[in-house]
Every structure is written in C-alpha cells, then in structure tokens.
Amino acid sequence: MPILLKERSILPGFSLSLGYTMLYLSLIVLIPLSALVWKTAELSWHDFLVAVTSKRVLASYYLSFGAAAVAGAVNVVAGLLIAWVLVRYRFPGRRIIDGLIDLPFALPTAVAGITLCTLYAPNGWLGGAFAHGGAIGSWFPATGWAAEHLYTPENRELGGIKIAYAPLGITIALVFIGLPFVVRTVQPVLENLGPEMEEAAASLGAGRLRTFATVIWPEIWPAVATGFALSFARGVGEYGSVVFIAGNQPMKTEITPLLIITKLEQYDYAGATAIAVMMLLLSFVMLLAIGLLQRFSRLKGV
Amino acid sequence: MRLPILLALVGVLGIHPAVADDASLLNVSYDPTRELYQEYNLRFAEHWKQTTGQVIAIKSSHGGSGKQARAVIDGLQADVVTLALAYDIDVIAEKSQLLPADWAKRLPDNSSPYTSTVVFLVRKGNPKQIKDWNDLIKPGIGIIPANPKTSGGARWTYLAAYGQALLANGNDQAKARAYITKFYENVPVLDSGARGATTTFVERGIGDALVGWENEALQAISSIKGQFEVVVPAVSILAEPPVALVDKNADHHGTRAVAEEYLKYLYSDVGQEIAAKNFYRPRNPAILAKYASQFSAVKLFTLGDVFSSWGEAQKTHFADAGVFDQIYQPK
Numbered sequence: 001m002p003i004l005l006k007e008r009s010i011l012p013g014f015s016l017s018l019g020y021t022m023l024y025l026s027l028i029v030l031i032p033l034s035a036l037v038w039k040t041a042e043l044s045w046h047d048f049l050v051a052v053t054s055k056r057v058l059a060s061y062y063l064s065f066g067a068a069a070v071a072g073a074v075n076v077v078a079g080l081l082i083a084w085v086l087v088r089y090r091f092p093g094r095r096i097i098d099g100l101i102d103l104p105f106a107l108p109t110a111v112a113g114i115t116l117c118t119l120y121a122p123n124g125w126l127g128g129a130f131a132h133g134g135a136i137g138s139w140f141p142a143t144g145w146a147a148e149h150l151y152t153p154e155n156r157e158l159g160g161i162k163i164a165y166a167p168l169g170i171t172i173a174l175v176f177i178g179l180p181f182v183v184r185t186v187q188p189v190l191e192n193l194g195p196e197m198e199e200a201a202a203s204l205g206a207g208r209l210r211t212f213a214t215v216i217w218p219e220i221w222p223a224v225a226t227g228f229a230l231s232f233a234r235g236v237g238e239y240g241s242v243v244f245i246a247g248n249q250p251m252k253t254e255i256t257p258l259l260i261i262t263k264l265e266q267y268d269y270a271g272a273t274a275i276a277v278m279m280l281l282l283s284f285v286m287l288l289a290i291g292l293l294q295r296f297s298r299l300k301g302v
Numbered sequence: 303m304r305l306p307i308l309l310a311l312v313g314v315l316g317i318h319p320a321v322a323d324d325a326s327l328l329n330v331s332y333d334p335t336r337e338l339y340q341e342y343n344l345r346f347a348e349h350w351k352q353t354t355g356q357v358i359a360i361k362s363s364h365g366g367s368g369k370q371a372r373a374v375i376d377g378l379q380a381d382v383v384t385l386a387l388a389y390d391i392d393v394i395a396e397k398s399q400l401l402p403a404d405w406a407k408r409l410p411d412n413s414s415p416y417t418s419t420v421v422f423l424v425r426k427g428n429p430k431q432i433k434d435w436n437d438l439i440k441p442g443i444g445i446i447p448a449n450p451k452t453s454g455g456a457r458w459t460y461l462a463a464y465g466q467a468l469l470a471n472g473n474d475q476a477k478a479r480a481y482i483t484k485f486y487e488n489v490p491v492l493d494s495g496a497r498g499a500t501t502t503f504v505e506r507g508i509g510d511a512l513v514g515w516e517n518e519a520l521q522a523i524s525s526i527k528g529q530f531e532v533v534v535p536a537v538s539i540l541a542e543p544p545v546a547l548v549d550k551n552a553d554h555h556g557t558r559a560v561a562e563e564y565l566k567y568l569y570s571d572v573g574q575e576i577a578a579k580n581f582y583r584p585r586n587p588a589i590l591a592k593y594a595s596q597f598s599a600v601k602l603f604t605l606g607d608v609f610s611s612w613g614e615a616q617k618t619h620f621a622d623a624g625v626f627d628q629i630y631q632p633k
Contacts, residue, residue: 054622055631123507165491165508248449248492250630261494265368265452267375267393271622 036280039273051274056250057259064256065282067167068235071174072228078175079182079227080220086183087190101184104177109240116173117245120164132160165247170255173242178231185227189220222294229290233283326359327557327564330380332367332454332543333497334518338580339364339384345576346567350560358560366495367454374398374548381552381561384545386454388412389612391546400550414542415568416582419602420462422533423503423512423519430510434535435466439484444509446491448499450620455496455515455541460626461615462539463513465608469537483629504530515541517581520596524581532598540602543582 043051051057086098104112120127129136137160163169193216201211239257247253256279263272331339343360350358363370363378367386374380375398385391388406395403406413424432430443438445447463448456460482467481468474493499496514500522503512511533512519519532545565552558567573574584578593590597609615619625 056627117506121506121508164506243494244498247490248494249489250492250627258494262449262451264372265366266620266622267368267372267397268622 033280036273036276039269040277042270043274047270048274051271052278056254057256057275059251060254060256060259061279061282063167063170063253064236064279067171067174067255068178068232068238071171071178071235072232074171074175075178075182075231076224076228079179079231080186080224082179083183083186083190087187088195101180105180109177109238110244112176113173113241113244116169116176116241117164120169120172120245122162122164124164127163130161130163134160137161164245165249165253167253169245169247170242170253173245174231174235174238177238177241178235181230181234182224182227185230186220186223189223193219222298225290225294229287233287236279236283325356325557325560326361327381327560328379329360329362329382329384329564330370330374330378331362331364331384332370332386333364333495334455334515334521335384335543335580336362336364337521338577338582341580342568342573342576345572346564349567349572350563356560360564366452368452374400379551379555380548381555381557382545382547382565384543386543387457387612388542388544389457389616390454391544392612394548400548401546402549405546406544408547409545409565410569411585412542413544413546414585415545415565415573416543416577416584418458418516418541418543418582419538419600420459420514420535420541421516421519421538421600422535423514423522423530424510424533426529426531428531428533432511432533435463435470435481435537438463438511438513439481439488443488443511444490445485445488445511445513446493446499446503446509447489447513448496449492449494450626452494453496453499455518456499457615457620458515458539458541459513460619461605461609462541464619464625465539465603466535466537468608469603479625482625486626486629516583516597520581534598534600537601537603540604542605 040048082097082101086094086101118124120130122128122131128134131137140161161168163172197215197219198211201215206214237257239255239261242255243258246255246258248258256275260272260275263269263275329339329343339362343362347358347360350356363373363380365373367390370378371383371385371390371394374383374394383391383394391401391405392403395401395405409415422432422438424430430437432438432443437443447459450456450460463485464478464482467478471477471481491499491502491508493502496518499512499514500518502508504522504526512522516532516534523530523532545568547558547561547565549558552561568577569585571586571589574586574589578584578589578596581596583597584590584593605612605615609618617624
C-alpha cells in the first residue's frame with residue numbers, strides 16, 4: 001500500500017493508529033516469536049535438521065497436521081450446516097443452540113479432554129458401544145475395508161472401533177474444539193447475504209443445487225476457508241484437550257505439541273523450539289496458501 | 303526465552319521476587335507428595351513455633367518433577383526442592399548454580415529421607431495372574447506405566463524393569479533390552495505423568511496392571527477400596543526421592559536456618575512417621591518395622607548398583623536416540 005503512505009488519508013490519525021498497531025503487534029506477537037527463533041539459533045543447521053526430521057517427529061507431524069486437516073474438513077461441513085440452520089430458520093430454542101456453539105471456546109481445554117476421554121474410552125458410553133462386542137462395534141468385523149484403514153492392531157484381531165487412544169479420538173477432540181471457528185466465521189456472511197439473492201436466482205429459473213453452487217457458494221466460500229484455516233491452526237497446536245484422549249504412544253498417537261513438552265522436560269530447550277519453529281513454518285505456509293487462494297478468487301470474481 | 307517465562311511465572315503464581323516481611327518458605331515438590339507435605343508443613347510450622355517462637359508460612363508447589371526443576375531454573379524462588387529423582391536437582395545445580403553440585407552429600411542417605419519402590423497395581427482378584435516382572439511381558443497383557451521422558455516416577459519404573467532384567471540375566475544387556483522392548487510393546491496408553499497413568503488405569507479401565515510408585519499404588523487402594531490389589535515383585539528398585547536446600551534462594555530470602563531445619567526434621571521420628579502414613583518407606587528402621595504390614599518385603603537394588611549414576615542412566619536410556627527411543631523405532 002505505498003499510495004497510502006504518500007497521500008494524506010481523509011481519515012485523521014493514520015500515523016498514530018499505525019504506530020500503535022505496530023507497537024502492539026511487536027510486543028504481543030513479534031517479540032515472543034523472535035525469541036523462539038533466537039533460541040533455535042543455538043542449534044547448528046545440521047542439529048536443527050536432525051531435530052525436526054527424526055522419524056518420531058515426522059510421524060507426529062503426519063498425525064497432528066493430518067488430524068487437524070480432517071477435523072477442519074468435518075467442521076466445514078457440519079459448521080456450514082449449523083450456521084445455515086441458525087441463520088435461515090426460526091425455531092424455539094434457536095438462541096440456546098446458538099449459545100451452545102461457543103461452549104468449546106469457554107470450556108478449559110483440559111476439562112474438554114478429560115470429558116471426551118471419559119465418553120470415548122472403551123469403558124465409556126460411546127467408546128463402549130463402538131468397542132468390539134459393543135452395540136455398534138459388533139457391526140464392524142475384523143476384516144474388510146474398515147479393518148484396513150481405520151483399525152488399530154487390536155481391532156484387526158477383535159473387530160470393533162477404538163476411539164480414545166487412537167487417531168480417531170484425536171480427530172474427534174479437534175472437531176470439538178474447532179467447530180465454533182467455522183460457525184462463527186460463516187454465520188455473519190450468511191446473515192448479510194439475505195434470502196433475496198436466492199429468490200432472484202429461483203425466479204430466474206435456477207434449481208436449488210444451481211442456486212447454491214453459483215449464487216451462495218461463491219459468496220460464502222472465503223468465510224468457509226477462513227473458518228477451516230482457523231479450525232486447522234487451532235487443531236495443529238492443540239495440547240490440553242488432545243493429550244488425555246491421545247494415548248501418547250510414540251510413532252502412533254503422539255502429537256507434535258507433546259513432543260515439544262517432552263523435549264522441554266529433558267531440558268532440551270533448543271530442540272523444543274526447533275520443532276516449534278518447524279510447526280510454525282508449516283502452519284504459516286498453509287495459512288498463507290489459503291489466504292492467497294481467497295485473494296486470487298476475489299480478483300477473478302471482479 | 304528465560305525472561306518471558308520468569309515474568310509469566312511471577313504473574314501466574316503471584317510470587318514476589320522481593321523478600322517477604324513475615325517468614326515464609328517455598329517447597330517446590332513433585333506430584334505424589336501433595337498429601338505428604340500438606341501434613342508435614344502443618345507439623346513443621348508447629349515445631350518451628352515451639353522451638354523458635356517464629357510463625358512460618360510454608361507453601362508447597364506440586365507438578366511433574368522435571369517441570370518443577372525447570373521452573374526453579376527459570377526463576378521460581380524455591381527455598382527447598384523435594385523432587386522425584388536426583389537428576390532433576392543435579393540439573394538445577396548445573397544450569398542455575400543455585401546450589402553446589404555435591405548437594406546430595408549434605409544430608410544422610412543420599413539426601414533422601416524417605417524412599418519408595420516400583421510395584422504393580424492389578425484389578426481385584428488378579429484375573430491375569432500377574433505376580434512378577436515376567437508376567438508383564440506375556441502376550442495379551444496390557445500394562446500402564448507413564449512416559450519416562452516426561453515423568454520422574456516413570457523413569458524409576460523403567461529403571462526398575464530394566465535393572466531387574468539385568469540382574470535376572472547375569473548382566474546381559476541384550477537380554478535386558480529384549481525385556482524392556484517387550485515391556486513397552488504391551489503398553490496401550492503412555493501418559494505423561496504418574497497421576498495421569500493412575501487415572502487411565504483406575505477410571506478408564508485400560509490395562510491389566512499399573513506399574514509405578516508404591517506410594518501411589520497404596521494411596522489408590524486406600525482411597526478406592528475393594529477394586530484393586532497391590533502386587534509386589536520379588537525384586538525392585540530402591541527409589542530415592544531427594545530433598546535439597548536451594549542455597550542462593552534461601553540466602554537471598556534470609557530463610558537458610560528454617561529451610562535447613564525443614565529438611566532435617568524430615569529425618570526425625572515425627573517426619574518419618576508422617577512419611578510412612580503417606581505411604582513412603584521411612585529410612586528409620588524402627589518406624590519402618592512399625593508399618594511392616596503396609597510395606598511388603600522386597601529385594602531392592604539401588605540405581606548405583608545397576609546404572610552407576612543418574613547422568614549415565616539419563617544418557618544411555620532417556621536422552622534422544624537413547625534406548626527408550628530405540629524401542630519405538632520402526633523395524
């Protein structure tokens with residue numbers, strides 16, 4: 001934005017407010033982040049690469065980023081639906097449901113983690129039903145597609161689905177904490193959209209599917225992408241709610257934030273920050289890609 | 303990096319780095335000593351008032367042993383530390399120089415006024431017939447230790463399992479390694495702390511045996527009666543949780559005299575009795591004999607017998623790419 005700097009803005013107070021913004025961002029965001037990078041700089045390039053690419057660390061990236069992406073995708077579908085229902089329909093209890101959406105924000109993450117774990121553990125209500133021998137678990141035999149793709153080794157022998165202490169449980173915890181991000185970013189856009197555009201589309205002869213695909217989706221998709229990005233970013237770094245349900249087995253159910261804690265417990269500050277910097281980098285690249293995609297599509301739309 | 307952490311601690315815990323007016327003492331301890339020090343702090347405050355007339359406020363902070371050590375290094379103003387293993391205090395001495403490197407020699411019994419060991423907690427009636435270490439590595443058995451990388455108690459558990467395998471196989475490292483590999487193959491959930499592991503075993507019903515601190519196992523059966531049994535193996539490790547004065551902090555606060563007495567009093571009959579009541583094995587043989595029904599006879603080996611020193615054990619077994627990491631490398 002070089003033009004803004006040369007010409008005087010019509011709104012007064014630009015330099016003051018920009019100065020304040022820069023100072024605040026530096027204090028709150030940039031200083032801690034540069035301290036992180038600074039600490040990592042204790043390591044040589046070789047040590048850094050070894051620290052961030054060991055097999056165990058790679059397995060944890062795969063799990064953390066994979067589970068966060070799947071959870072983000074689930075939240076996009078479910079969150080869009082919920083936002084749609086809340087915006088377009090009026091029904092008794094709507095306000096209560098609207099309030100419920102924010103609960104995963106308000107609940108301390110450790111409480112969420114313990115609650116989910118109690119529910120999905122093999123002796124919990126839901127975990128028990130899905131475990132082998134349970135009401136739903138007995139639908140899932142020890143062989144077949146599900147066995148190949150979803151099961152843990154013990155379920156391959158016994159059948160049933162293991163939720164807590166398996167990647168599935170981690171994904172469920174991330175779905176739980178990520179849901180409000182999608183709903184709260186899509187909701188205001190849907191509200192602004194109003195039913196008029198749909199009515200216009202309908203009166204011009206578009207079917208429902210076409211109305212959605214060509215009228216609604218192009219309007220809301222940047223918000224959906226933002227919701228996904230926020231849900232994903234939160235999921236990648238989430239510790240409190242995941243660590244109880246994860247099982248924490250190296251190579252299998254160990255999330256990256258846990259590895260960072262593990263390094264800290266061993267007084268390996270530089271190793272811990274190295275993994276953190278790597279996570280930050282990966283997340284930043286992904287968020288940037290989503291941001292660029294949004295910008296690109298807006299430019300194309302004009 | 304240090305400064306932000308320090309500031310955060312000061313903010314979160316409300317600890318003032320400046321010297322407090324009335325005498326107060328901060329004991330930075332680990333998780334399972336919560337009940338022990340709750341009782342001991344009250345008794346010691348009485349004792350201190352009787353002998354000196356001074357009123358003292360004692361605060362205890364509890365958390366994972368390694369995490370607590372790191373907090374002290376980063377500036378938590380502990381007058382004394384009472385942690386799960388000597389290595390954590392060694393690291394404080396090495397990284398912060400707040401106390402001398404030979405701190406362990408300053409009090410009797412390697413500065414460990416009470417001890418514990420590693421035992422198994424099994425479900426009522428011992429349905430899987432788990433009696434000794436070799437029963438834990440049978441196929442189909444699920445065992446719950448905590449992660450030795452993040453938990454002090456779990457490090458004792460690992461060393462107990464590895465050490466007894468060494469002793470049983472005439473110091474054959476390869477056989478001990480085979481044992482420890484099978485041991486962790488039977489672990490369905492690896493919690494980061496001892497209390498978390500207890501929760502997984504007791505509340506979630508995962509696994510057939512919880513392997514960990516004797517004091518935690520005894521505590522569990524005394525608070526939840528009738529669902530679990532303690533199984534004491536024939537051989538186990540003598541776990542020595544050490545205590546130490548943090549010299550520079552105590553001198554800075556002017557609390558050296560009371561801090562030294564606080565640690566010494568742990569060795570007194572009163573201190574030993576409180577330890578025994580809270581399921582730690584007292585060093586005093588007379589008091590240990592009094593609580594003989596609580597502590598089963600077990601052949602104990604020390605860390606020094608098998609692993610020479612904490613530094614060595616840490617380097618060979620728990621450091622990155624050490625034996626524990628190798629267990630989990632994909633074959």
